[in-house]
Amino acid sequence: MADTEQIDETPGTAQDPKAERVAARLGREIDAFAKAHGGAEAQIAYIGERGARIVLVGEDGGWGDLVAPSVAVAQDAVKKAGVTVHEAFDGEFAAKVRTGPYEWKRMAGIQLGGPSNG
Numbered sequence: 001m002a003d004t005e006q007i008d009e010t011p012g013t014a015q016d017p018k019a020e021r022v023a024a025r026l027g028r029e030i031d032a033f034a035k036a037h038g039g040a041e042a043q044i045a046y047i048g049e050r051g052a053r054i055v056l057v058g059e060d061g062g063w064g065d066l067v068a069p070s071v072a073v074a075q076d077a078v079k080k081a082g083v084t085v086h087e088a089f090d091g092e093f094a095a096k097v098r099t100g101p102y103e104w105k106r107m108a109g110i111q112l113g114g115p116s117n118g
Contacts, residue, residue: 027080037062041084061098
């Protein structure tokens with residue numbers, strides 16, 4: 001009987017060189033964000049076939065997001081960056097976000113006098 005080796009070919013695993021490169025790039029981007037904002041925390045959300053969204057919130061209240069091709073790649077990226085990951089975007093974590101005039105104008109524009117969705 002021959003010995004067999006089972007290889008995990010799931011995208012986003014350590015055996016996938018492309019996924020590893022993407023995770024490394026995202027990890028560097030997360031690290032750069034954290035350095036620019038005095039530290040950062042993250043939350044990963046599955047967004048369907050598109051992959052996963054990594055929402056970042058800096059210690060200064062600045063925020064941003066990145067999209068990874070899968071939840072596994074997103075998890076690998078935040079691990080590489082060494083940031084705290086939250087299960088949900090709520091509570092104290094969400095309260096750290098600071099919005100500016102741009103966000104308020106966009107939110108108001110959607111509600112008041114913005115283009116119709118119909």
